[in-house]
Amino acid sequence: MRGPNFLIVVGVSVLLGACGRPAPSGTGPASPQAPVTPPAKPQGKLKIAFSQCNSAEPYRTTQNNIMKKEIQKYPDCDLIIHDALQSNAKQIEQIDNLILQGVNALIVAPNEAAPLTPVVKRAKEAGIKVVCLERNLLEPVYDVFVGADNVTIGEMAGQFVAERLQGVENPVVIEMKGLLGTKPQDERHDGARKHIDQLPNVQVIEDVANWLQDEAQKRMETLLQAHQKIDAVYAHNDPMAVGCFLAAKNAGREKETFFVGVDALGGPAGGIKKVLDGVLECTFYYPTCAAEGLECAVKLAHGEPVEKEIILKPARITKENAQEWYQKVTVE
Numbered sequence: 135m136r137g138p139n140f141l142i143v144v145g146v147s148v149l150l151g152a153c154g155r156p157a158p159s160g161t162g163p164a165s166p167q168a169p170v171t172p173p174a175k176p177q178g179k180l181k182i183a184f185s186q187c188n189s190a191e192p193y194r195t196t197q198n199n200i201m202k203k204e205i206q207k208y209p210d211c212d213l214i215i216h217d218a219l220q221s222n223a224k225q226i227e228q229i230d231n232l233i234l235q236g237v238n239a240l241i242v243a244p245n246e247a248a249p250l251t252p253v254v255k256r257a258k259e260a261g262i263k264v265v266c267l268e269r270n271l272l273e274p275v276y277d278v279f280v281g282a283d284n285v286t287i288g289e290m291a292g293q294f295v296a297e298r299l300q301g302v303e304n305p306v307v308i309e310m311k312g313l314l315g316t317k318p319q320d321e322r323h324d325g326a327r328k329h330i331d332q333l334p335n336v337q338v339i340e341d342v343a344n345w346l347q348d349e350a351q352k353r354m355e356t357l358l359q360a361h362q363k364i365d366a367v368y369a370h371n372d373p374m375a376v377g378c379f380l381a382a383k384n385a386g387r388e389k390e391t392f393f394v395g396v397d398a399l400g401g402p403a404g405g406i407k408k409v410l411d412g413v414l415e416c417t418f419y420y421p422t423c424a425a426e427g428l429e430c431a432v433k434l435a436h437g438e439p440v441e442k443e444i445i446l447k448p449a450r451i452t453k454e455n456a457q458e459w460y461q462k463v464t465v466e
Contacts, residue, residue: 288325
């Protein structure tokens with residue numbers, strides 16, 4: 135999405151005739167003075183701050199890169215990005231500092247909903263325009279939420295896994311979950327299990343890897359030792375799905391299992407390329423929401439209205455359409 139061009143028009147007051155001068159003595163009452171518009175004060179650039187929960191995740195690095203590129207469309211705005219390193223305490227501290235700095239707009243990708251809701255509320259009460267980005271809070275203490283439907287993404291992924299396992303006796307599925315307590319983790323779990331749990335005699339083994347590839351690989355190594363049969367891996371993001379694949383490959387068992395992820399980032403390390411390479415059988419496009427979130431922040435900083443909620447659509451990506459999507463979403 136491309137943001138509008140903003141034109142700031144400064145009105146100049148013109149003083150006519152003798153307006154503002156006193157009436158000559160003895161000629162009657164003074165004429166009323168015309169209102170005088172004071173000269174416009176020069177203003178600096180608008181400050182847009184992005185509070186990022188964890189730049190170590192490839193999805194969030196892509197968000198940062200998109201915003202750095204998109205901010206160039208708005209020459210009267212500066213972008214500040216803070217990385218909370220997946221720490222609630224650090225993100226709260228950073229947002230409190232941004233409140234003190236008096237930024238014009240705050241974009242926040244909350245690390246977790248409950249701990250971050252109060253500080254985001256403080257920012258809004260301080261008069262800062264707030265965009266909540268793709269992880270919702272406990273209360274709508276923001277001006278706009280920009281995200282995707284994680285329940286729908288989970289349902290799409292669960293349906294794919296269930297269809298793929300039709301006819302498999304006593305299927306075993308690994309569900310590698312993201313960070314507990316986050317909305318995407320909860321919703322991707324709930325949506326997927328609506329379909330996976332319908333399989334006859336299915337065994338679903340849940341584990342948690344906090345969105346990280348290395349952690350997922352370690353967890354999968356343990357699971358492979360404990361379970362001689364694993365038919366499918368559904369991971370809540372692509373890096374965790376890749377980590378599970380690498381563990382299975384190291385154990386010589388990658389061919390007995392198919393791997394499904396979420397995010398579908400472009401670029402050589404993204405999930406779409408992993409589909410093209412045969413590492414993942416399927417991934418689901420979760421929009422980064424970065425360009426849209428930044429556009430909303432800029433509009434709000436300029437006093438323009440935006441919708442209260444903007445939900446972007448997901449998509450299923452397999453080998454049949456992976457090349458098309460790779461070209462579409464790769465950020466150069």
